[in-house]
Amino acid sequence: xxxxxxxxxxxxxxxxxxxxxxxxxxxxxxxxxxxxxxxxxxxxxxxxxxxxxxxxxxxxxxxxxxxxxxxxxxxxxxxxxxxxxxxxxxxxxxxxxxxxxxxxxxxxxxxxxxxxxxxxxxxxxxxxxxxxxxxxxxxxxxxxxxxxxxxxxxxxxxxxxxxxxxxxxxxxxxxxxxxxxxxxxxxxxxxxxxxxxxxxxxxxxxxxxxxxxxxxxxxxxxxxxxxxxxxxxxxxxxxxxxxxxxxxxxxxxxxxxxxxxxxxxxxxxxxxxxxxxxxxxxxxxxxxxxxxxxxxxxxxxxxxxxxxxxxxxxxxxxxxxxxxxxxxxxxxxxxxxxxxxxxxxxxxxxxxxxxxxxxxxxxxxxxxxxxxxxxxxxxxxxxxxxxxxxxxxxxxxxxxxxxxxxxxxxxxxxxxxxxxxxxxxxxxxxxxxxxxxxxxxxxxxxxxxxxxxxxxxxxxxxxx
Numbered sequence: 308x309x310x311x312x313x314x315x316x317x318x319x320x321x322x323x324x325x326x327x328x329x330x331x332x333x334x335x336x337x338x339x340x341x342x343x344x345x346x347x348x349x350x351x352x353x354x355x356x357x358x359x360x361x362x363x364x365x366x367x368x369x370x371x372x373x374x375x376x377x378x379x380x381x382x383x384x385x386x387x388x389x390x391x392x393x394x395x396x397x398x399x400x401x402x403x404x405x406x407x408x409x410x411x412x413x414x415x416x417x418x419x420x421x422x423x424x425x426x427x428x429x430x431x432x433x434x435x436x437x438x439x440x441x442x443x444x445x446x447x448x449x450x451x452x453x454x455x456x457x458x459x460x461x462x463x464x465x466x467x468x469x470x471x472x473x474x475x476x477x478x479x480x481x482x483x484x485x486x487x488x489x490x491x492x493x494x495x496x497x498x499x500x501x502x503x504x505x506x507x508x509x510x511x512x513x514x515x516x517x518x519x520x521x522x523x524x525x526x527x528x529x530x531x532x533x534x535x536x537x538x539x540x541x542x543x544x545x546x547x548x549x550x551x552x553x554x555x556x557x558x559x560x561x562x563x564x565x566x567x568x569x570x571x572x573x574x575x576x577x578x579x580x581x582x583x584x585x586x587x588x589x590x591x592x593x594x595x596x597x598x599x600x601x602x603x604x605x606x607x608x609x610x611x612x613x614x615x616x617x618x619x620x621x622x623x624x625x626x627x628x629x630x631x632x633x634x635x636x637x638x639x640x641x642x643x644x645x646x647x648x649x650x651x652x653x654x655x656x657x658x659x660x661x662x663x664x665x666x667x668x669x670x671x672x673x674x675x676x677x678x679x680x681x682x683x684x685x686x687x688x689x690x691x692x693x694x695x696x697x698x699x700x701x702x703x704x705x706x707x708x709x710x711x712x713x714x715x716x717x718x719x720x721x722x723x724x725x726x727x728x729x730x731x732x733x734x735x736x737x738x739x740x741x742x743x744x745x746x747x748x749x750x751x752x753x754x755x756x757x758x759x760x761x762x763x764x765x766x767x768x769x770x771x
Contacts, residue, residue, distance in 0.1 A: 344470055348463040349488045349523040353530025356455050356492030359436055363451045366444040367618040381446055381606045388445025389602030390595045392438055392654040402426040403434045406657045407457025409744035411486045412508060418475035422752050432461035438655040446617035448605060448645040449656020452493040459489025483508055488527035496710035503703045548720045553680040559673050560688040561724040565731025568696020572740035575650040586651055601652035605645050612638055616645035620664025627667040628686050639668020666693030687712060691721045692728040699732050699739035701725035
């Protein structure tokens with residue numbers, strides 16, 4: 308092979324190739340620093356999600372043991388806890404309210420560092436976890452998955468900002484990856500984390516972002532897998548739906564899940580007129596008293612249910628899936644109302660797990676109308692369809708339902724039910740619930756910015 312002498316200049320074509328090689332992303336120190344931060348942050352998110360899950364189970368278990376001493380015990384616990392949480396989430400901790408997914412979406416859409424810091428700081432992430440645990444300790448009908456998304460987004464955003472990735476575009480990637488890693492670790496559903504990031508969080512998917520996002524989800528999932536083991540959230544459900552008349556279940560669950568899911572989404576969105584307008588004005592006038600009233604409503608509704616409506620509803624949903632729920636025929640409707648009461652209170656907590664519980668009750672009701680179909684299959688369809696109706700994210704609902712039950716045979720029926728539910732839900736609630744809530748946060752931010760930008764009027768009233 309011919310080699311150039313030491314004193315012979317390197318040809319320009321070779322210099323160009325060397326410069327191009329030096330600029331390659333696999334040799335870029337900045338890109339490697341970003342990757343290491345993503346992977347380190349994903350480990351932290353995975354650990355936080357596992358710790359949060361175990362703490363949530365302990366908190367609700369403690370409430371259940373105390374509440375078992377008498378039907379009157381929750382009357383002494385739940386309304387005061389709702390009132391306390393409403394009082395605590397005023398002012399600086401306002402960003403801890405609700406699911407947490409709209410906050411992460413709003414931060415992704417608004418590139419103002421001050422706005423992002425206000426709703427994704429480490430203080431907010433810690434407060435979100437603590438107050439959601441307090442809500443479960445008080446028996447609130449809330450989940451931990453949405454808050455885990457919020458915490459994941461906050462942790463990765465804060466990590467990136469701390470190590471110099473404060474550019475709005477770069478920070479947005481940290482928010483997106485943290486959100487996906489949070490959902491993946493919360494449910495132990497890595498595929499759902501990726502689909503959720505594409506369908507719900509970003510609305511678009513950058514090609515160059517795909518590898519980084521996937522690795523963040525994988526690392527976070529591996530942490531959860533290493534600590535908790537390879538498990539399905541609801542266990543291995545060997546359900547199937549024979550082709551033919553049983554597919555009527557797809558039609559029934561899709562329509563019912565879409566109608567109820569869209570109604571729930573519509574009921575928890577703010578409005579200026581009708582019942583929601585009245586609720587909004589009462590909450591604005593006396594937020595603490597209103598939250599206590601919502602807690603009282605949840606307790607009274609729970610007295611009508613065989614197993615109560617408190618907490619995530621995981622145990623009830625799993626029992627219905629396995630065919631020994633003992634929840635009674637009205638569990639789905641009562642859980643639906645209990646979820647609305649908890650959402651109206653404005654306290655921290657998600658809607659994913661409670662929505663799956665409502666869907667399980669709905670599917671159980673429909674299964675009694677179809678004696679020829681596998682009851683577990685119809686229940687699974689009801690869970691997926693209702694979740695799709697609430698979120699209007701059919702792909703996320705499909706993948707989550709399949710991964711939660713380690714069931715691949717139901718892929719086509721679940722996908723069909725979720726798509727139908729999404730279409731029906733859009734007739735009831737035109738804007739997806741997370742997007743609507745995120746848009747509301749963005750609108751509040753823009754209004755605040757306009758007020759800051761308007762110069763103060765002179766004291767004497769004359770023009771400046």
